[in-house]
Amino acid sequence: MSDTTIEYTDVKKFTQDQVERLFLSVGWVSGKYPERLHKALMGSSTVLTAWDGERLAGLVRVLDDGEMMAYMHYVLVDPEYQGHGIAGHLVEMVKERYANYFYIEVMPEESRNASFYQKHGFGIMPDGVAMQICNE
Numbered sequence: 001m002s003d004t005t006i007e008y009t010d011v012k013k014f015t016q017d018q019v020e021r022l023f024l025s026v027g028w029v030s031g032k033y034p035e036r037l038h039k040a041l042m043g044s045s046t047v048l049t050a051w052d053g054e055r056l057a058g059l060v061r062v063l064d065d066g067e068m069m070a071y072m073h074y075v076l077v078d079p080e081y082q083g084h085g086i087a088g089h090l091v092e093m094v095k096e097r098y099a100n101y102f103y104i105e106v107m108p109e110e111s112r113n114a115s116f117y118q119k120h121g122f123g124i125m126p127d128g129v130a131m132q133i134c135n136e
Contacts, residue, residue, distance in 0.1 A: 006058075006086060007051045008093060012042055014049060018056040025078045029136070045070070048093050050077070050086045057081040060090040062098070070098040072106040091120045 016038040023031030030037050041047050041061060050058035058077035064070040072094055077086045098104050106122060107130050108114050114124065 006081075006084070006089075008048060008089065009051065010046060010048050010097075012047050014038075014041070014047075014056055014059075019059070022056050022059060022076065022078055025080075026076050028076065046094070046097065048090050048097075050081070050090060052081065058086040058090055060087075060094055062094055064098065064101070068102045070094070070101050070104045072104060075106075087116070088120060091117070095121065 016034045019038055019041060020031050020034035023037060025031075041059075044061045045064040045066075046062040048060045048062075049056060056078075058081060059074060060072060060076075061074040062070050062072050072091070075087055075090060095104060104122075106117055108117060118124070
């Protein structure tokens with residue numbers, strides 16, 4: 001990480017190449033579909049990004065219904081930038097932006113990440129279970 005300060009924005013200024021590089025840096029399969037990934041991010045309710053100059057260092061995406069429920073999806077930070085509080089800062093920005101919503105939900109795809117979200121105020125649903133259909 002350079003000596004420059006990380007800058008955060010909600011402006012969707014990222015390119016297809018930048019998101020492809022970020023997603024592949026953490027080994028996420030969606031990075032293998034850069035055109036679809038970029039289109040999905042551009043169509044998302046909110047995308048908050050972290051930048052080191054022109055380098056995309058981190059990203060969080062939120063899908064919301066405009067009033068009651070916001071679903072946080074894609075919280076990722078380039079491995080070269082991990083451990084510097086970037087993901088936590090992005091999550092706190094989401095919490096601030098959606099403070100008036102009834103629910104902010106997240107579904108960590110790896111159970112080992114649950115403690116990160118708990119540290120930021122999220123609770124495990126007592127009788128909830130994650131479900132999905134994968135059309136890959």
